[in-house]
Amino acid sequence: MQSSRNPLIIGAGPAGLTAGLELVKRGVTPRIYEASAHVGGLARTPADGDWRIDPGGHRFFTRSEDVADLWRSLLPADQWIAVPRRSAMLVRGHYVQYPLVGRHLLTQMGLHRGARGAGSLMWHRFRRGMGSDHSGSFRDWGRREFGRYWYDLFFDGYVRKTWLTDPEEITSDWANQRIKPIGWRLSRGVDPMDQDVFRYPRHGPGQLWEAAAATLRDHGVGIALNSPIVHARYDGTTWMLEKQNGTTASGDALFSSMPLRSLVDALEPEPPKHIKTIAARLRHRSLITVAVALSKRYDIPYNWVYTPEPHLRVGRIQNYGRWSRDLSPRDWNGTFVGLEYFLLPDSDLWVAGDDGLGAVVEQDLAALGLDASTIERVIVVRSQHAYPIYNSARDRSVVRVRDYLREHYPSLHPMGRNGMHHYDNQDHAMLSAMRSVGRYFGENVDPWQVNSDLGYHEHGVLKR
Template sequence: MESSRSPIVIGAGPAGLTAALRLVQNGVKPRLLEATGHVGGLARTPHSGDWCLDPGGHRFFTKYEEVRDLWNALLPPDQWLSVPRSSAMLVDGEYVKYPLVGRDIVTKLGVGRGLRGLSSYAGWRMLRSGSPSGQPANFEEWGTHEFGRYWYTIFFDGYVRKTWLADPAELASDWANQRIKPIDWTWRNKRKHPSEDVFRYPRRGPGQLWDAAAAALVDAGVTPTLNARVERLWTHDGTWYVELHDGEVIEGDAVFSSMPLQTLVEALPAAPRRVRVAASNLHHRGLITVAVALHDRHEIPFNWVYTPGGEFLCGRIQNYGRWSKNLHPAGWDGTFLGFEYFVRPDGELMAADDSSLSEIVEADIRALGLGDSRVDHVMMLRSQFAYPVYDPVRERSVARIRNYLRRHYPSLHPMGRNGMHRYDNQDHAMLSAMHSVARYFGGDVDPWQVNADRGYHEAGVLKK
């Protein structure tokens, strides 16, 4: 007997697709709406012939068995690769391993700068140990106390300014404990072997998994409705009404939303002024990824290279060849790089044409020392709402919106990175969707408690 339930899922990224799959597993067929013309959100993999672009370098690592089980159900074992974690910061032409390793810092930057950094590091650590405990007021304070002023300035200040588009003193620090590890001071022969820090990755990029999720939904009778931008939604007598940009109105008994939280509030009727002000205080960073295939082969032994220096406009460079050989045509033996530019969603660079972007990328290729290489192929992708900004008012604003929605709209379930305005990993977005569906069926779970551990790090031994 077919269920009489009729939930609506807004957004076909990792959270929305996961929610839809979970609902189907429970015998319920939702209506799945996606504002763009594709599924996968930021985790999609655009194609140009045999060239594939990964807009974020999506490592597949999780501590949650239910997430891992879903990954395994969607893709067979032969479609997964094991990718060793290998990242570096490019400082003054030297690749310094990241997360930072004390011995490597001294080796690459020289004894003189190493001693200066050690002195600063020791001084600030002593100062921190003598001060009252508590969460640092901002990222600059956190970084200075964690790494010392000298190393903070070299490795993090410029990078954070480029990638967060803000003064580090105006950014909250609560995301830093999860995203940035302390310096590793263990001796080389006592540290874990690189093979012990390995992640999974679909052969054809992260979008391969989410395309498989969409295909599984179609097989179950749930076809995502693309280019379906939500304009308004409201509820009356227990029924939800969702109006799309073309005027169509869809009815359902609940809404699962991964659309940006501030956009959700704007679409709801008669939200109090204090809630609307809180929503207006939420901001995003956009991301432009430019994939460049250089004809010559250059040895860059890292899958991510961070570029804190002012000689680069990009904030990070991906080395796609280190992720998967299937991201480029078979037999091609050049260097395939992804230059990542963090921009304001409505800024000039987001609106720049391809010619202007090409000039910027060419300058960064020269800064990388590869300006003489012939370019075989270029792909560009603009993602307007890629990352939530963690400014000082974010936590308070999100809490105000969350509490309002809980009281007045108990059958509305925000989920995912944008839906909850949190800097979640892919697995956290999925878990928030799973918990939201469990709550819909009466489970005593709180999706907002997902990824609440300040010490969570996305690293560890590969688990299949």
């Protein structure tokens, strides 16, 4: 039987597409509106011929069987590859395995640095034990976890470069989830790095989301690309979305993965000024990924390398050849890397255009010892709303906006990473979409509780 429900979805990233799939599963056909020309959102895979770029290096791991089942159902087993995680930090000319391992810290950068690091760590552990060190900034968290010396060496510069702020200014809530403590256990035989394996679609993360979009289209779901939503009007029962070109669509509910602050701006009737002011404080960092194909072959034994030191402008380097051979042309045998530049949207590099980027990229390649004269191809990918910024105002601001929206727009379902202004991975974005659909059907579930526990998250059920 045809459902009388006709919900609307903003955004065809992981959250929007998952909401679409969940609705279809329950017999409802939504319509999806996507601002850009592609599906997958931040987890898309832009391509230039046979060159495919993962804008952020997307590992697939999750603790949720529901998410893992959905991933498996969308792509056949032969399209998933198992990739051993090998990552490092490049510090003082040394590649130091990351997540940090105690015995490497003690030896890889010389015994003197190892002893200083260990001494500093013991001192901070002692202070923690005395209960005199409990402030919530990232800097204080980092010094408690790693000791001042190793924190300064590995994390302070990296956070300044990637979060674009003083580590004292950001809270540490995300850090327990994202930063693994130093590993001290000795494991015999197997290299612990090789035990850490993640899943990856052969052709990059976007392959999964293109498959999701194809499934939705097969079920009659319209996905309108190049359709930025500029207004979302609510008359107490019905939603009417207005696209930039002035066309409209109406529905009984609205699922939104557009940035929370932009959603508040688009709402009509307008929320009161204090809510708009709070929402306007929710800001983002942007990302430029410069994919560079060098004809010369370099043996970089890592999937990605963090580059915390200030003489390099680049913040992280992806080594695409170690993610999947299918990200570059079949017969190609050079080096394919992605240089990640973390920026505020009004920063010099963001506005400089591709030509302005060229000089910076060449300088960084030279500092990394990669020969820019062997460049065969450069592809630039921009992600404007790459990271929701966490500062001390974020928690309170998000809660106040959430509560206001819940009370005044009961059929509005913000979801996903930017939709909830939460530092989510794909699986969290998907879970918030699943719960939002549950809520739409009257279930007592709370999408805002997804990804709210503080344990380390970077492992999951989809290992092999």
